[in-house]
Every structure is written in structure tokens, then in C-alpha cells.
Amino acid sequence: MSDAAGLGDVAAADMGVTPGLGAGGGPGAARPGRETFRLFVRNKAAVVGVLMLAGVVFMTVAGPSLYDQDPKDIVARPLIGPGELTEARLGTDYLGRDVLAGVINGGATSLTVAAMAAAMVLVIGIGIGAVAGYYGGWADGALMRFTEFFQVLPALLFAMVVVALFEPSMWTISFAIGVVAWPGIARITRAEFLRLKNLEFVRAARAVGATDWRIIRKVVFPNALPPLIVSATLIMGTAILFEAGLAFLGLGDPNTTSWGLMIGLNRGNFLTAWWSVTFPGLAIFFTVLSFSLIGDGLQDAYNPKLRGR
Amino acid sequence: MLRSITARIAQALGLILAVMCLNFLLIHLTPGDPATVIVGESGAGDPELLEEIRAQYGLDRPFVVQLVTYVGRVATGDLGDSYFFNQSVTSLISARLWPTVLLVGTALTFAVAAGTMVGVATARRPESPLSHGATVLALVGFSMPVFWTGIMLVILFASTWKLLPVQGWHDVSYGEGVLANVLDVGEHLVLPALTLGLIYLAQYSRLSRASMLEVLESDYVRTARAKGLGERRVVYKHALRNAVIPVVTVIGLQFGALLSGALLVETVFNWPGLGRLAFDSILRRDTSVLLGVLMVSSVMVIVANLLTDLLYTIIDPRIRLRERSNV
Numbered sequence: 001m002s003d004a005a006g007l008g009d010v011a012a013a014d015m016g017v018t019p020g021l022g023a024g025g026g027p028g029a030a031r032p033g034r035e036t037f038r039l040f041v042r043n044k045a046a047v048v049g050v051l052m053l054a055g056v057v058f059m060t061v062a063g064p065s066l067y068d069q070d071p072k073d074i075v076a077r078p079l080i081g082p083g084e085l086t087e088a089r090l091g092t093d094y095l096g097r098d099v100l101a102g103v104i105n106g107g108a109t110s111l112t113v114a115a116m117a118a119a120m121v122l123v124i125g126i127g128i129g130a131v132a133g134y135y136g137g138w139a140d141g142a143l144m145r146f147t148e149f150f151q152v153l154p155a156l157l158f159a160m161v162v163v164a165l166f167e168p169s170m171w172t173i174s175f176a177i178g179v180v181a182w183p184g185i186a187r188i189t190r191a192e193f194l195r196l197k198n199l200e201f202v203r204a205a206r207a208v209g210a211t212d213w214r215i216i217r218k219v220v221f222p223n224a225l226p227p228l229i230v231s232a233t234l235i236m237g238t239a240i241l242f243e244a245g246l247a248f249l250g251l252g253d254p255n256t257t258s259w260g261l262m263i264g265l266n267r268g269n270f271l272t273a274w275w276s277v278t279f280p281g282l283a284i285f286f287t288v289l290s291f292s293l294i295g296d297g298l299q300d301a302y303n304p305k306l307r308g309r
Numbered sequence: 310m311l312r313s314i315t316a317r318i319a320q321a322l323g324l325i326l327a328v329m330c331l332n333f334l335l336i337h338l339t340p341g342d343p344a345t346v347i348v349g350e351s352g353a354g355d356p357e358l359l360e361e362i363r364a365q366y367g368l369d370r371p372f373v374v375q376l377v378t379y380v381g382r383v384a385t386g387d388l389g390d391s392y393f394f395n396q397s398v399t400s401l402i403s404a405r406l407w408p409t410v411l412l413v414g415t416a417l418t419f420a421v422a423a424g425t426m427v428g429v430a431t432a433r434r435p436e437s438p439l440s441h442g443a444t445v446l447a448l449v450g451f452s453m454p455v456f457w458t459g460i461m462l463v464i465l466f467a468s469t470w471k472l473l474p475v476q477g478w479h480d481v482s483y484g485e486g487v488l489a490n491v492l493d494v495g496e497h498l499v500l501p502a503l504t505l506g507l508i509y510l511a512q513y514s515r516l517s518r519a520s521m522l523e524v525l526e527s528d529y530v531r532t533a534r535a536k537g538l539g540e541r542r543v544v545y546k547h548a549l550r551n552a553v554i555p556v557v558t559v560i561g562l563q564f565g566a567l568l569s570g571a572l573l574v575e576t577v578f579n580w581p582g583l584g585r586l587a588f589d590s591i592l593r594r595d596t597s598v599l600l601g602v603l604m605v606s607s608v609m610v611i612v613a614n615l616l617t618d619l620l621y622t623i624i625d626p627r628i629r630l631r632e633r634s635n636v
Contacts, residue, residue: 245455292448293448
């Protein structure tokens with residue numbers, strides 16, 4: 001939802017997600033998971049998002065075997081429009097490669113990189129946010145200054161520098177996205193930990209002698225989950241936009257086909273061959289949209305009072 | 310008050326120092342000889358030049374000395390030289406700075422003004438078709454890759470309908486004189502600014518809608534209504550002022566993302582700003598320029614954040630700077 005250019009908007013998660021989501025989810029609430037699930041599946045937009053994502057995943061996983069065409073092969077003359085050829089239904093690009101094959105095969109890179117980046121974002125963000133929020137004091141001060149620093153770096157530019165200085169591979173790209181996109185998660189985690197750490201059930205755990213590590217993991221963290229799940233979904237969308245942006249600039253892994261790279265390579269011909277950039281772009285759009293819809297649906301389901309805001 | 314402003318400025322300076330150190334670290338973490346990284350591929354073939362760079366940056370001295378030397382140089386505005394252009398990075402960047410500022414400023418003004426208007430209109434009638442339409446548009450706007458949006462707009466407005474120029478920021482065919490120049494640049498600015506602004510329009514409309522809905526439920530708005538003020542006056546005079554506060558916060562927080570977006574938009578439209586410069590520097594392996602752009606952009610974000618914080622206290626005198634920085 002409310003992320004901007006989507007480009008590594010480090011604050012994304014910060015804004016869209018309301019702290020204290022699912023406040024009723026603490027011990028004693030009656031089956032909060034089931035109620036959340038019921039609200040989620042009754043939300044039409046969210047269900048559309050799930051179906052859309054399922055479609056994209058199906059296309060990415062099963063597509064290459066159903067439509068057996070190497071996206072790197074030259075199949076016909078360049079820049080033939082969609083519908084004119086049976087061997088390339090969505091037309092050919094500037095080299096004569098099949099656009100449909102590119103769209104089908106391009107998702108694997110985007111989704112893998114996004115998932116790796118999101119995982120990294122969650123590990124760094126939750127780690128830093130939890131320590132800052134739980135311990136407070138100088139640790140909080142120092143870690144928040146550190147977070148602030150990453151929040152002022154223009155994310156895409158920093159990722160560009162990282163990828164340009166090191167070799168562009170799936171790993172460096174995921175690393176570059178992960179390293180710029182975590183501050184939002186850190187701030188949400190911190191806010192949740194600050195809110196939860198002095199509540200009665202946490203004090204009770206402390207009173208019976210649980211260690212800090214155990215309290216963080218078993219008592220506070222599970223209750224901080226709802227807003228984190230929402231942000232993780234949104235982070236996936238951001239990461240996909242990021243990967244696409246880097247690939248568009250030619251900073252993707254040159255050996256793989258990706259949607260962003262297809263648009264970047266065909267940039268010189270888009271006025272004569274709209275199909276070569278439009279279809280890969282639509283693929284990115286629907287993938288990100290599916291994550292946005294799911295994220296919004298989860299947000300509403302965890303906190304029905306905020307619906308439509 | 311004055312103390313908190315001073316503290317905030319000191320914090321901003323600290324952040325700038327941190328960015329300098331990061332730049333330095335990047336040069337050193339890169340595989341290979343730091344001197345080669347500084348001169349880029351075009352200069353690396355010249356052993357004399359490399360020797361000179363080593364002496365200039367003190368690369369043969371201890372790490373800490375190197376760091377201090379580097380920070381000292383950058384602090385005095387010396388970002389090194391581009392060996393591709395045979396020109397100082399500072400002069401290259403200052404030539405490219407204004408197009409970016411113009412683009413980002415226009416897009417931001419458009420997004421904030423239009424976004425707030427849409428947000429207020431939809432908050433007054435939350436169940437209207439316009440309101441639902443705005444929600445859908447916000448989702449769509451967020452999910453489109455900005456460079457693709459730009460290309461789609463060019464295909465529509467510049468190619469199919471031939472209303473606006475495709476790219477660049479100047480036409481040779483335009484006449485002389487200041488007015489002709491302004492019109493020329495203005496015409497070229499429409500599509501890039503629209504592309505960049507649309508995403509934020511979506512976002513700000515959603516944000517101001519949410520905050521307006523909340524403000525409209527507050528006690529003081531009920532009081533204003535109860536004493537018989539017209540709805541228009543209640544909304545625009547009383548409620549709006551409080552409703553824009555979250556929008557202002559987000560402008561600061563989002564400035565980095567806005568710059569990132571501008572970078573892609575500039576590449577699509579061949580807009581001669583910092584983003585285009587960064588993109589070209591990557592192709593040319595002109596690392597000192599790339600790092601210089603990173604440095605200058607980060608400083609812009611830090612300054613934008615500082616300004617937002619100051620603007621905050623003007624809009625809402627209740628907010629004390631010091632409190633805010635701890636939130």
C-alpha cells in the first residue's frame with residue numbers, strides 16, 4: 001500500500017502500518033487467528049490479490065514447462081507485433097526474441113530476489129528493532145541513530161552503487177535491496193516492543209525468571225507479529241519494484257531474463273514496439289499489486305476498526 | 310526552542326559526516342586497489358596517475374589517517390575528479406543539480422497539492438464513488454514501476470496523441486529569450502513530473518484522507534460545527550491544518566524514495582539531472598562521480614528532513630522538535 005515509487009522506500013512500512021495492530025491478540029483473546037482468517041477471506045480485494053499472486057507463481061513455476069520456448073532464442077524477425085505470429089503470440093523484441101517467453105521466464109528472478117531481500121530485511125529489521133525497543137536506553141539511542149542513517153540514504157542510488165562496485169549477481173542484488181529496505185521494519189518492531197514490554201504478561205514472565213532472550217522470543221515477539229506480517233507482505237512488493245528498477249538500469253544479473261531487464265533492453269524501441277515493454281511491465285504491476293492487496297487485506301483483518309483508512 | 314533547533318542541526322551534520330565515512334568505506338570495501346576505484350576504469354591504465362592519487366589521498370598511510378584525509382577533502386567540497394570528463398566531480402554535479410531539483414520540486418508540489426485536495430474531498434464523502442476510485446488508484450499507483458509508468462505515458466501523450474515532447478529538456482527549434490526557454494523546459498517537464506508525481510499523488514491522497522477522517526471526528530471539529538460554522542470553513546480552516554501534519558512528516562521521510570524515483574524517471578526521459586549522471590557514470594565505470602552523486606543526494610535528503618522538521622513547528626506549535634526526534 002502506501003509505499004512510494006516503491007523504490008526502496010525505507011519508510012514504507014512505517015507509514016502504512018499502524019502500530020498496535022491486533023492488540024487484542026495477546027494471551028486471553030479467543031482464537032484471534034481464526035477470526036483474522038475469516039475477515040481476510042471475506043475481503044474481496046484481498047482474495048483477488050491471493051488469486052493474482054497464485055497466477056503469477058503458477059506462471060513462473062509451471063509456465064516454462066507448459067510453454068517450452070527459451071526466452072533468449074531468436075524466433076522470428078525483430079519487432080513483430082502481437083497476434084501476427086503463432087510462434088510469438090505477444091510479438092518479438094528488438095532482437096527477435098519471444099516476448100511471451102520472456103514474460104513467463106522473467107518472474108523467477110524477480111520473485112527469488114524479492115524473497116531473499118525480504119528475508120534479509122526481516123532479519124536485520126526485527127533484530128535491530130527488538131533490541132532497541134526491548135532494552136531502551138543507550139542501545140535504543142545508538143540503534144535508532146543507525147537506523148536513521150540508513151533512512152536518509154537514497155535507497156535506489158545506494159543499491160546502484162553497491163551493485164556497480166561489486167559484481168551484479170542475485171546475491172549482491174538481494175543484499176543491496178535488503179541493506180536499504182530494513183529501517184521501516186526496525187521502526188515498527190521497536191514501536192511494538194516498546195508498547196508490549198511493560199504489559200502485565202511480559203512483567204509476569206520476567207517475574208518468574210525468564211531470561212531476556214526467552215522473553216523477546218517467546219513472549220513479546222509473537223504479539224508483535226501482526227504488523228510485521230503486514231509489512232513483510234508490502235516489503236515483497238517494494239523488493240520486486242526495486243529489483244525491476246535495478247534490472248531496468250542494466251544492473252541486474254546479465255545472465256538471467258527478468259521483467260525489468262526486458263523493459264530496459266527494449267527502451268530504445270518502445271515507440272515502435274509498445275508490446276516489448278508493455279507486457280513485462282504489466283507482469284511487474286500485477287505481481288506488486290497482488291502483494292499490495294494481500295497486505296491491505298491482512299491489515300484490515302488484523303484491525304477491523306481501521307477498515308478503509 | 311532554539312536549543313532544540315541547534316540540536317537538530319547538529320544531528321543533521323552528524324548524518325552528513327556518517328555519509329562521508331560510508332563513501333570512504335565503499336571505496337575500501339570494493340575488491341581491488343582503492344586508487345583504481347577512485348579514478349575509475351578510464352584512469353586506471355595510467356600508473357603515474359595512480360601514484361599521484363595514492364599520494365593525494367594518503368593511501369599509503371594508516372587507515373584512520375586516510376579516513377580523516379578523505380573526510381577533510383569532501384568537507385571542503387572536493388569530491389575528486391572525473392577522469393572520464395577530466396573535470397572536477399563538484400562542477401559536474403552542480404551542473405546537473407538544478408534539473409533534478411526542478412523535477413523533484415515540481416513533482417512534489419503537484420503530488421502534495423493534488424493529493425491533499427483529493428484526500429479532503431474523499432474524506433468528506435467516504436462512501437462516494439470518487440472515494441472508492443481514489444483508493445483503487447492509490448493501490449494501482451503504488452504498484453506500477455515508475456520507469457514503466459513513464460514509458461506508458463510517453464507512448465500515450467507523446468507518440469499516440471503527439472501532445473508533448475518525448476524526452477530531453479530542450480528543443481533546438483525553440484526561439485531565443487527567457488520566456489521561450491521557460492516554455493520549452495516547462496513543456497518537457499510535464500511528463501517526467503507527472504510520472505514521478507502520480508505515485509506520490511496516490512500516496513498523499515490516501516494519507517490525507519485517513520488523517521482527515523480522523524480529524525473530522527475530533528471534539529474541536531464538533532465544537533466548530535456546533536457553533537454554526539459553515540462546513541467549508543470547518544473543513545478548510547479548522548480541520549485541514551491538523552490533517553496535513555502527517556503529510557508533512559511523510560514528505561521528509563519519503564524524500565529519499567522520491568530522489569530514487571527521480572533517478573529512474575530521468576533515465577527514461579533523458580532528463581539531464583543527477584540520476585542520469587549516475588546512470589551514465591555506471592556505464593562509464595566513473596566511480597568518483599557515482600560516489601559524488603550518492604554523497605550529494607544524501608545531503609539533499611538530510612536537508613529536506615531538517616526543513617520538514619522545522620516546517621513542523623510552524624504548522625503545529627505544540628510539537629517540540631526534541632520530542633519528535635525521539636518518537
